[in-house]
Amino acid sequence: MHAYRTHTCAQLSKADVGEAVRLSGWVHRKRDHGGVLFVDLRDHYGITQIVADEDSPALPVLDALRLESVVTIDGEVKARDAAAVNANLPTGEIEVFARAVTVQSKADDLPLIVNSAEDYPEETRLKYRFVDLRRERVHANIMLRNKVITSLRRRMTDQGFSEFQTPILGASSPEGARDYLVPSRLHPGRFYALPQAPQMFKQLLMVAGFDRYFQIAPCFRDEDLRADRSPEFYQLDFEMSFVTQDDVFDAIEPVLAGVFEEFSGGKSVTPAGEFPRIPYAETMLKYGTDKPDLRNPLVISDVTEHFTSSGFGLFEKIVGGGGRVRVIPAPATHEKSRKFFDDMNDWARKEGFAGLGYVTRKGGEFGGPIAKNHGEEGMLKLYAELGLGENDGLFFAAGKEKDAAKLAGAARTRVGEELGLIEENCFKFCWIVDFPMFEYDEELKKVDFSHNPFSMPQGEMEALENTDPLEIKAWQYDIVCNGYELSSGAIRNHKPEIMYKAFEIAGYTREDVDANFSGMIEAFKLGAPPHGGSAPGIDRIVMLLADEPNIREVIAFPLNQRAQDLMMGAPSVVSARQLRDVHIRLSGEALEVQKDASEAETTRVDQAGE
RNA sequence: GCGGGUGUAGCUCAGUUGGUUAGAGUAUCGGCCUGUCACGCCGAGGGUCGCGGGUUCGAGUCCCGUCACUCGCGCCA
Numbered sequence: 001m002h003a004y005r006t007h008t009c010a011q012l013s014k015a016d017v018g019e020a021v022r023l024s025g026w027v028h029r030k031r032d033h034g035g036v037l038f039v040d041l042r043d044h045y046g047i048t049q050i051v052a053d054e055d056s057p058a059l060p061v062l063d064a065l066r067l068e069s070v071v072t073i074d075g076e077v078k079a080r081d082a083a084a085v086n087a088n089l090p091t092g093e094i095e096v097f098a099r100a101v102t103v104q105s106k107a108d109d110l111p112l113i114v115n116s117a118e119d120y121p122e123e124t125r126l127k128y129r130f131v132d133l134r135r136e137r138v139h140a141n142i143m144l145r146n147k148v149i150t151s152l153r154r155r156m157t158d159q160g161f162s163e164f165q166t167p168i169l170g171a172s173s174p175e176g177a178r179d180y181l182v183p184s185r186l187h188p189g190r191f192y193a194l195p196q197a198p199q200m201f202k203q204l205l206m207v208a209g210f211d212r213y214f215q216i217a218p219c220f221r222d223e224d225l226r227a228d229r230s231p232e233f234y235q236l237d238f239e240m241s242f243v244t245q246d247d248v249f250d251a252i253e254p255v256l257a258g259v260f261e262e263f264s265g266g267k268s269v270t271p272a273g274e275f276p277r278i279p280y281a282e283t284m285l286k287y288g289t290d291k292p293d294l295r296n297p298l299v300i301s302d303v304t305e306h307f308t309s310s311g312f313g314l315f316e317k318i319v320g321g322g323g324r325v326r327v328i329p330a331p332a333t334h335e336k337s338r339k340f341f342d343d344m345n346d347w348a349r350k351e352g353f354a355g356l357g358y359v360t361r362k363g364g365e366f367g368g369p370i371a372k373n374h375g376e377e378g379m380l381k382l383y384a385e386l387g388l389g390e391n392d393g394l395f396f397a398a399g400k401e402k403d404a405a406k407l408a409g410a411a412r413t414r415v416g417e418e419l420g421l422i423e424e425n426c427f428k429f430c431w432i433v434d435f436p437m438f439e440y441d442e443e444l445k446k447v448d449f450s451h452n453p454f455s456m457p458q459g460e461m462e463a464l465e466n467t468d469p470l471e472i473k474a475w476q477y478d479i480v481c482n483g484y485e486l487s488s489g490a491i492r493n494h495k496p497e498i499m500y501k502a503f504e505i506a507g508y509t510r511e512d513v514d515a516n517f518s519g520m521i522e523a524f525k526l527g528a529p530p531h532g533g534s535a536p537g538i539d540r541i542v543m544l545l546a547d548e549p550n551i552r553e554v555i556a557f558p559l560n561q562r563a564q565d566l567m568m569g570a571p572s573v574v575s576a577r578q579l580r581d582v583h584i585r586l587s588g589e590a591l592e593v594q595k596d597a598s599e600a601e602t603t604r605v606d607q608a609g610e
Numbered sequence: 611g612c613g614g615g616u617g618u619a620g621c622u623c624a625g626u627u628g629g630u631u632a633g634a635g636u637a638u639c640g641g642c643c644u645g646u647c648a649c650g651c652c653g654a655g656g657g658u659c660g661c662g663g664g665u666u667c668g669a670g671u672c673c674c675g676u677c678a679c680u681c682g683c684g685c686c687a
Contacts, residue, residue, distance in 0.1 A: 033650085034643040053644065066638090086647055109638065111620070116648080118622060118636085123679060177686050197687080223686040224611095235687095352613075352683070451687075478687080488687040535687085561680060 004072055004104075010046025014093050016077045023048060023096060024072045024104065026134065027065055029115050037062055039098075040115075041073060044139075049086070049095040050075065058098035068107040068114055068131070074100040122552070127566040129557055141554045144263065145542045149216055151262055152236050152538070155255045161214040161238060166201035168194060168218070174516050175453060178222040180231075183582035194220035197535060199454070200520050202239040203492055206531040207523045214238040216538065222563075227550045228484060228540055231563045235487075236541075239533030245475055245491055248532050249275070249431065256479065256486070256536060260427050263545045270429040275479070279434040288326070288397075288409020290435075293483030294428040296416035300326050300397075300408045306382050307398075312373040315357075318398045325398045326408035327386070330415050334362040334391035340418070341368070344395060347414060353407045357396035364390035413483075427481055427544065434458070435476040438469040438505060448506050451476050454520075455490035456532075457502060464501045479536060481544060489534025496524045573597040 004024040012021065028042035039050040039062055050073050052059040058073070065071065075096040086092030111127070112120045114134045125132040132138055153163070172179045172193035179193035195201075197219045205213045217237040225231065236255075240248060250273075257272035270276075276294070283292050286299050304325045307315040315325055333340070341358045348356035359379065360367035366379050374382075388394065395415060397407035416422050437457045439450035447469050455474040457463050463472050475491035493499050499521065503513045513521060542554040552558035559565055573594050579586065586594050594602075 029647075031646045031649050032643085033646065036644045036646080038646055038649085040647070047647095049647070051645085081645080084645060084647090089647080092647090109620070113621075113637070116621095116636085120621065121617095121679075124621080219687095221686065224684085226686090227681070229686075350614075485687070537687090562678095 008045040009041055009043040009048045010090055012048060012077055012091055012094050012096070014079060017079045017094060019077045020074070021077055021096060022072060022074050023050070025070070026114070027062070027067050027069050027071060027107075030062070030065075030067065032063060038095075041071070041096075042134075046090055048091045049089070050098050051078075051095050052098040052101075056098050058101040061101045061103065062098070065103065066107050066109070068110055068134075069103065070105040070107075072102040072104055073098050074102075122560065123566060126552075126558065126560055129567050133556060138553065141542070141546045141548065142556050144546050145538075145554050145556075148259060148263060148542050148545065149538065151259050152255065153216070155258055156214045156236070156238065159212075159251060159255070161212040162210060164202075164205060164210070164213050164215055166195070166198040166205075166215065166217070170195050170201075173200075175449070176221075180220045180222050183584055185581050185583075188583040196221050197235060198237055199452075200517075202237060202533065203454070203494075203520065203531065204523055206239055206241045207494075207526075207528045209241075209529075211241045212238075213240075213533075217535070225561050225563065228543065230539060230551050230555060231559055233551070234538040235535040236538055237533070237535040239531055241529040241531045243491070243530070243532055245433070245477065245532065248489065248491070248534060249277075249477075252479070252487075252534060252536070253429075256429065256481075256541075259541070260481075260545065264427060265545075266425070268426040270427065276430040277433050278430055280432055280436065280473075281434070283432055284405050285326075288405045288407070288412055289483075290432055290478065291480045291483055291485045292430065292432075293413065293416075293422070294430055295423040295426060295482055296412060297421055297423070298328055298412050298416050300328055300405075300412055301386055303327050303382060303386075306378065306385075307374075310374050310378065312370050315370075315374075315396070315398055323399050324401045324404045325396060326404045328395040328397070328408055328412045328415055329386065329388055330358075330393035330395060330419065331389070331421075332391050333360065333393035333419070336360075336393070341393065344411070344414065344418075348407060348411065351407075351410060353397075353403070353410075354399060356407065356411055357398065359394045359396070361388075361390060361392055361394075370396060429479065429481050432478040432480060433476075434473040435478075436470065437472040437474040437476075437502070440470060446507055449502075450474075451488075452490055453502065453506070454492050454499070456493040457498070460495070461498050461501060464498065464505060469505045475532065477534070479534070484540050484544065485537075486540055487534050487536035489532065491530070491532035494524055494528040494530055496521055499524070573602050575602040 001022055004022070006022045009023060009025050023041055025041040025043035028040040028047060031038040036051065036053045037059055039052070040047050041050050050062070052062055062071070073096060075098040077094050078097050080093060080095055110131060111124055112131055114131060117137065120132070133142065157163070169182060169192040172181065172191065176196050179196065182192040182194065184190045184192060195218070198215065198217050202213050202215070215237045217235050218232060219235055220232050222231060223229075238252070240251060253275055254272040257269055260269040278292070280290060283290055285302060286292070288300055302324060304319055307319045307325050310316045319325060341360060344358065345356045357370050358368055359371045361383075366376060371379050395411050397404045397411055399407065436450050437455070438447045440446075441448045451474065455476040458473040458475055459467065477489055478485055479487035493502065500510050500513055539551045539554055543551050546554050548554060557565070557567065564570065
């Protein structure tokens with residue numbers, strides 16, 4: 001007989017009655033009836049009820065064990081009486097009568113309880129993540145993640161993509177997020193950077209002629225966190241040669257739609273080939289964001305023209321100063337109290353906006369200060385244009401275009417949620433396309449890249465030379481699902497002359513480009529295919545599929561909101577010797593921290609890895 | 611860096627207008643119980659009310675500061 005088990009805790013059924021079996025697992029739950037003891041034995045696969053009575057030598061041993069101890073049970077499979085069958089358990093028709101027990105590992109008092117769905121503080125959960133991960137929900141999330149990744153791999157290879165690895169220790173590059181830095185021992189004063197994404201390497205693989213690349217790629221960005229942002233995360237990174245934007249869309253839509261259909265648990269998914277394509281300018285107008293949640297039916301409109309002259313002086317003044325007025329409909333709000341509208345305004349102020357105006361309408365009657373001052377005639381005209389009914393309210397976001405769009409976007413979400421308009425049980429995908437190539441940086445008072453500088457401008461060199469830079473679009477696109485940006489990608493700029501020109505517009509010289517992107521620019525001078533790709537975020541995909549509001553719920557060992565590993569103690573102080581090795585001397589606060597750390601903390605116990 | 615929320619027993623939470631010895635459930639420990647499956651019953655231990663200061667005859671409760679966690683803004687593809 002095997003040392004630990006003949007079956008898993010999910011395997012036994014009526015067909016095995018009478019068999020002598022050996023099971024191993026964790027003591028999930030105990031029910032002690034004095035002369036008879038029930039133990040739910042749990043492993044990765046399931047739960048089997050173990051029973052011991054006074055005839056069994058296992059009884060006192062199991063009785064004394066705390067929950068989550070690990071045991072091996074030798075016993076006999078018995079059928080349960082009809083009345084004792086547990087229909088909630090796949091193994092509920094049988095139980096194993098314990099003849100003997102071996103304690104593999106005793107558990108102390110637990111910081112959190114595995115057999116309960118109770119919510120524990122994240123701090124506790126992360127510190128004892130190995131216990132937390134035994135709990136049903138997180139365990140299932142991590143297994144879902146595994147299945148999603150397996151499925152993505154299969155779908156990509158089936159489409160002729162090949163999987164590659166790229167370096168983790170790379171060079172810091174100037175654009176984008178802050179890099180995680182790794183000091184070099186062999187090269188004093190020099191640093192590696194962990195990849196924010198394998199961007200250049202995947203492009204170089206295209207230049208190397210591999211045609212279709214993908215990778216489940218670890219990415220690192222040293223920026224502040226959000227619920228959907230971790231400093232280390234994974235992307236389904238891919239790149240293709242000799243492709244147009246449409247080819248990239250055609251390649252990835254079936255992969256994403258397919259994996260969502262496979263794991264959505266019956267929720268509807270935008271079919272492959274039908275992802276709406278929304279230009280950036282349109283999404284900023286209609287949804288007030290570049291990651292619109294299309295489950296929300298509300299659409300923002302620009303009504304600036306209605307307020308060039310208006311009895312409502314505030315809007316007239318804003319419009320006169322070049323500002324915009326945007327509106328969000330609040331359908332069927334005739335029975336909402338004044339408090340509902342005032343609360344929205346309070347919310348907007350709390351969010352740091354100037355305020356959210358509103359008009360109420362009850363049975364055709366307009367209400368609120370804006371309606372009063374703007375006049376009934378003007379309101380009727382406005383409502384007619386917007387196609388609004390006699391019981392529909394309206395929220396107003398006014399200000400500089402950027403601010404008005406942002407407030408309108410936030411208000412659209414808020415109104416949709418408050419009115420219960422968000423469609424449930426669906427995943428709504430869309431592409432955001434035609435991102436601007438450049439934008440005006442108000443702080444630096446200059447034109448700068450609005451996204452990745454390596455995207456091909458639409459119209460290529462001709463556009464760069466003859467168009468207002470702020471009008472130029474890029475072959476740059478995002479995939480958005482339910483308001484989450486899942487992916488960002490582009491058709492790349494593989495022509496050195498166009499790249500020099502694009503950088504020139506953003507105020508960089510040929511020498512700047514050569515110095516910062518030498519590898520890439522050299523490669524493009526030695527025969528580069530047109531190419532493009534994208535990189536869907538795997539953690540966010542799993543988060544959506546698992547219906548979790550937080551990315552850490554789908555990462556086995558996540559860093560907390562302050563980028564610390566509470567279990568392993570990262571980031572940690574290191575010994576003076578380690579610092580010397582990498583030519584680093586601490587000062588100021590950093591030196592104080594190092595000094596205050598206990599000797600044990602800075603003692604390095606060498607251990608061999610695998 | 612900024613704003614919001616939270617912080618009371620190992621854990622989840624209650625705690626009134628500032629008023630006697632800060633409670634419940636769960637976990638732990640002890641006892642009872644032969645068919646449970648969130649078993650049940652009896653009992654016990656367990657508290658720097660995050661920390662520091664202030665107001666007050668009196669602070670878990672009010673005020674100021676600070677720390678931790680978290681959500682958002684800034685930042686970030």
